Amino acid sequence: MAVPSRIVAIDGFVATVEAFGTQRQTSLMLLADEVAVGDYVILGAGGQFAAEKVPEDAAHEALAYLSQVLANGEA
Amino acid sequence: MLPDARLDVSLHLHDGAVADVSIRSTRLVQAARLFAGRRPDEVTALLPTVFALCGTAQVLAGLAAMEQASGLPLSAAQAPARELLLLAETVAEHGIGLARDWPPLVGAEPALAAARRIKQAQMRIRPALYPAGDWNRPGGGALEPDVATLSAAITDLRAAVAEALGADIFAIVAGPDSFRAWVDGAASPAARLLAEMSAAPLAGFGRGSFLPMPEQGPADLSVRLEADRDGAYLATPDSAGRVFETGSLARQTWHPLVSALLGDHGPGLLTRLSARLVEVASSLQEMAELVQNLDADLAPSWCLVDGVGLGLVEAARGLLVHRAELEGGRVKRYQILAPTEWNFHPNGPLARGLHGMPATPDLVRHAQLLALAFDPCVACSVTVD
Numbered sequence: 001m002a003v004p005s006r007i008v009a010i011d012g013f014v015a016t017v018e019a020f021g022t023q024r025q026t027s028l029m030l031l032a033d034e035v036a037v038g039d040y041v042i043l044g045a046g047g048q049f050a051a052e053k054v055p056e057d058a059a060h061e062a063l064a065y066l067s068q069v070l071a072n073g074e075a
Numbered sequence: 076m077l078p079d080a081r082l083d084v085s086l087h088l089h090d091g092a093v094a095d096v097s098i099r100s101t102r103l104v105q106a107a108r109l110f111a112g113r114r115p116d117e118v119t120a121l122l123p124t125v126f127a128l129c130g131t132a133q134v135l136a137g138l139a140a141m142e143q144a145s146g147l148p149l150s151a152a153q154a155p156a157r158e159l160l161l162l163a164e165t166v167a168e169h170g171i172g173l174a175r176d177w178p179p180l181v182g183a184e185p186a187l188a189a190a191r192r193i194k195q196a197q198m199r200i201r202p203a204l205y206p207a208g209d210w211n212r213p214g215g216g217a218l219e220p221d222v223a224t225l226s227a228a229i230t231d232l233r234a235a236v237a238e239a240l241g242a243d244i245f246a247i248v249a250g251p252d253s254f255r256a257w258v259d260g261a262a263s264p265a266a267r268l269l270a271e272m273s274a275a276p277l278a279g280f281g282r283g284s285f286l287p288m289p290e291q292g293p294a295d296l297s298v299r300l301e302a303d304r305d306g307a308y309l310a311t312p313d314s315a316g317r318v319f320e321t322g323s324l325a326r327q328t329w330h331p332l333v334s335a336l337l338g339d340h341g342p343g344l345l346t347r348l349s350a351r352l353v354e355v356a357s358s359l360q361e362m363a364e365l366v367q368n369l370d371a372d373l374a375p376s377w378c379l380v381d382g383v384g385l386g387l388v389e390a391a392r393g394l395l396v397h398r399a400e401l402e403g404g405r406v407k408r409y410q411i412l413a414p415t416e417w418n419f420h421p422n423g424p425l426a427r428g429l430h431g432m433p434a435t436p437d438l439v440r441h442a443q444l445l446a447l448a449f450d451p452c453v454a455c456s457v458t459v460d
Contacts, residue, residue: 002126031194032197045451049175058120062121
């Protein structure tokens with residue numbers, strides 16, 4: 001499953017992103033769209049590269065659903 | 076924090092060979108049951124974000140399941156447009172994989188410019204079919220094909236894949252001789268990787284029993300999904316004890332190059348990686364044909380009624396299945412069976428391929444390459460116990 005992550009900082013092609021209180025760094029090299037701090041992105045498998053920009057409302061919807069998944073432990 | 080889903084493969088050695096393979100998955104295979112209570116259009120809006128890696132295939136499988144549940148027919152114009160979206164995602168997933176992931180395997184830098192170009196070309200296709208952005212609407216969206224933009228995007232996809240491979244993909248997979256010439260020419264990291272894979276005995280590394288997925292899925296698919304109340308089938312599917320493999324090799328056995336490689340080396344590393352190249356070429360060819368036969372279509376009015384439906388889609392990594400039960404205009408029950416659960420099943424094709432492999436110093440690397448050839452949708456590690 002993909003977790004929309006919010007961009008909190010950008011340094012060149014490397015972004016610091018945050019999701020569920022955890023920050024990590026990811027490359028923006030593969031993104032088809034321009035992004036800025038505050039935008040949401042989906043990370044590819046392993047998290048090394050951001051794969052896609054996600055509209056803010058879709059990101060909020062997905063995060064609400066994923067919070068439910070987390071609370072229910074739907075493994 | 077949601078844990079990163081991953082696959083951990085452990086090899087157990089005995090008498091100089093792999094005696095046992097265990098595969099542990101932390102994938103949340105039952106998460107879709109939390110779609111219960113939502114409206115169908117809410118589900119199709121959520122799918123491309125929470126399953127972004129193959130978001131198009133996920134939406135199309137979801138639409139097919141919910142449309143079948145409601146007896147909602149799909150117009151003749153919508154089907155080829157959806158197929159075009161699906162094929163573009165297949166080309167992009169494989170193309171980005173071979174541009175980004177293959178070069179580091181031979182010590183080269185990832186071809187990120189080519190990978191980005193592939194992604195950009197793919198992103199142009201959806202709005203060139205459904206400019207209103209309603210492609211994920213049950214029954215189909217307002218279809219207004221922009222043939223010129225679509226054709227240009229397909230040309231760009233092909234050119235970007237050629238940039239990553241150092242040659243045109245159609246020329247590479249035209250037959251065993253052209254494939255051999257490209258590999259021997261070593262003009263790109265991908266060619267050098269396949270040159271390494273071509274050396275005996277590596278070419279046949281991982282050749283286990285080959286059980287390709289039937290074209291419409293296992294005969295007992297619907298019955299098994301309906302009976303799966305605890306999610307055991309979603310986690311480790313089988314059909315009368317058989318665990319099929321799904322994906323490029325299972326789909327491309329008809330192709331002369333794949334057929335020749337299967338005959339020479341079996342379903343090992345070389346054949347599997349090559350089948351992914353063949354799938355890129357086949358998909359591009361099909362896209363070019365589809366784009367010449369598109370028609371505009373109004374977004375039909377729709378009303379989803381109660382029922383049960385199964386949606387099957389051949390996604391980049393293999394057969395993706397959605398099953399939906401609708402009641403009172405809402406989802407009552409929802410299940411997703413992804414290709415990774417077949418290919419990385421504890422008794423599946425990866426495990427069968429690794430079983431019996433000799434315990435050489437390069438065993439872990441070769442096992443990692445085999446896992447990569449199956450293209451897992453999450454991170455995958457290989458260790459020796």
